[in-house]
Amino acid sequence: LCGLWIATSGWPRESWGAWVAKLKGHNVGGDNIPYKFVHQLPIVVDLIDYSTPVAADGQPLLAASSVEDDDSDHLGGEGGSHDNPKVWAQGGGRLDEMFMATSHAKFYSAINTSRLAPCAVGKSTMFCKTQLDHATDPALNPKIPRGKSLPTGVDYFSHNICEDHMIGDVLWNAEFAGYRNHGLVWGDIAVQPMSDMSVKAYAARRSRWLRARKFTVLPATIFEPFTESFVFATYFTFAVTTLRIYGIPPTWPARVITWLTTITVWMLVDFLGYRHLHSGVTMEVDEDTPRFARGSMNRDGIKSRKFSEFLAAWIVREALALPIWAYAVVFGNTVNWRGRRFRIRRDTTVEALDPEEEERSRQVPTPELERGSSQNKQRVD
Numbered sequence: 001l002c003g004l005w006i007a008t009s010g011w012p013r014e015s016w017g018a019w020v021a022k023l024k025g026h027n028v029g030g031d032n033i034p035y036k037f038v039h040q041l042p043i044v045v046d047l048i049d050y051s052t053p054v055a056a057d058g059q060p061l062l063a064a065s066s067v068e069d070d071d072s073d074h075l076g077g078e079g080g081s082h083d084n085p086k087v088w089a090q091g092g093g094r095l096d097e098m099f100m101a102t103s104h105a106k107f108y109s110a111i112n113t114s115r116l117a118p119c120a121v122g123k124s125t126m127f128c129k130t131q132l133d134h135a136t137d138p139a140l141n142p143k144i145p146r147g148k149s150l151p152t153g154v155d156y157f158s159h160n161i162c163e164d165h166m167i168g169d170v171l172w173n174a175e176f177a178g179y180r181n182h183g184l185v186w187g188d189i190a191v192q193p194m195s196d197m198s199v200k201a202y203a204a205r206r207s208r209w210l211r212a213r214k215f216t217v218l219p220a221t222i223f224e225p226f227t228e229s230f231v232f233a234t235y236f237t238f239a240v241t242t243l244r245i246y247g248i249p250p251t252w253p254a255r256v257i258t259w260l261t262t263i264t265v266w267m268l269v270d271f272l273g274y275r276h277l278h279s280g281v282t283m284e285v286d287e288d289t290p291r292f293a294r295g296s297m298n299r300d301g302i303k304s305r306k307f308s309e310f311l312a313a314w315i316v317r318e319a320l321a322l323p324i325w326a327y328a329v330v331f332g333n334t335v336n337w338r339g340r341r342f343r344i345r346r347d348t349t350v351e352a353l354d355p356e357e358e359e360r361s362r363q364v365p366t367p368e369l370e371r372g373s374s375q376n377k378q379r380v381d
Contacts, residue, residue: 019126022183035183036131036171040190041108042123043277044100045292045302046093047195091316092202093194098310098317099206101277102270107227112184117217118172120182122164124190127171129153135174143173159349161335162212166348169216187282191293203324208335210328215348221329228321229270233262271310278304 021027025034111119136156138144150156156170157163172181197205213221225231237259240246248254280295294301333344334353342350 018188019185022185023126023128033178033180035180036174036176037120037125037127037168037181038183038185039120039125039168040123040185040188041105041277042100042121042190042192043105044093044097044192044194045278046097047193047292047302048090048093050087050090087199089198090196091313092197092199092205094309094313095199095202095317095320096194096197096205098274098313101274102314102317103228103321105273105277106270109184112182115181117220118165118168118182120165120168122167123192125164125168127167131174131176132167132171134176135170141174144170161337161342161344161348161350162216165213165216188284189277189282193290193292203320203327204336206324207328208337210325211333211335211344212348214329214333215344215346225322225325229263229266229318231322233259233266236262267311267314270314271307274310275304 019038022038023035025032108119108121111117133153134140136144136150136152138146138148151158154163154167157166160166168182210221210224226235237255240258241248241250241255248258275296278295279297280293280301281297283289283293283295285294285298291300292302296302296304335342335344335350341353343353344350
């Protein structure tokens with residue numbers, strides 16, 4: 001079998017053995033059962049030093065066109081109109097770092113540990129090409145709809161906006177005797193650097209994620225706001241101050257104290273998880289490992305964030321969660337991807353809104369791979 005590894009993040013050579021062992025079931029002292037699909041927990045590391053002027057940070061890692069959404073103008077104005085242009089123009093990376101190491105990491109790990117459903121993003125995944133070819137062939141997999149005349153393998157998803165999730169989903173549902181579904185490779189983490197992402201670009205990126213997920217995992221997307229701290233603390237506070245069994249009076253002082261206590265506990269749990277994920281204590285490093293992927297516990301890595309930095313980013317990220325969700329899920333189905341506008345259909349395929357771009361998208365197989373080959377350093381999916 002030919003293994004296919006798809007990654008957009010820094011990854012040391014020494015970790016290959018763990019990956020292949022997990023995929024093929026060659027675990028020392030384990031049950032030796034192979035997996036159809038293995039992947040890593042992804043995190044983001046913001047490279048911006050906010051103590052320096054904007055111009056001192058050098059060449060940006062990410063092109064603005066790759067993260068900005070034209071519709072995101074509704075989410076905010078221009079950076080120059082704000083009191084702190086540095087934070088507004090480049091603070092999106094810190095918000096993305098916060099999201100990936102707190103809310104996303106908790107639920108990504110929980111779903112993959114419980115194995116209730118497929119849950120994977122395309123930062124760093126590995127699977128067998130022959131199995132994907134088999135799983136996307138209607139003649140071999142009865143769960144694949146017939147009559148669409150689509151190619152097999154990766155090209156089967158060439159017109160889908162979230163092909164990374166759909167590859168995992170197809171392999172999850174395909175029958176391969178003696179194989180487990182998905183395996184999360186614990187310890188090693190997929191680390192993506194981030195630089196020069198504005199707050200508006202962060203909102204646009206989260207909006208694009210949500211609009212893509214809306215038609216792939218609608219129940220999880222609808223349920224998502226109730227897993228965020230501010231919304232959870234609100235209905236939890238209402239419950240414990242309303243039900244008499246808890247003995248908390250239904251007064252505003254009691255409600256405020258309960259809400260703040262819930263938020264504080266939630267924040268401290270997030271802080272501990274964030275510090276652990278960014279410490280790098282479980283990461284394999286070598287001489288080629290970039291500084292951003294070495295972890296804060298490594299003397300050559302990026303220093304650990306101060307608690308005040310964490311708290312400021314955490315509060316803003318949590319406060320933006322519900323407005324971004326509402327904007328993305330309720331108010332539209334279009335996304336901007338690398339300067340091109342698409343409408344997401346209910347079957348998760350995309351329609352180019354520019355007729356010339358639509359014709360080009362029909363002619364290019366696997367547009368994600370076509371774009372990635374020339375702009376790999378600017379991928380931010």
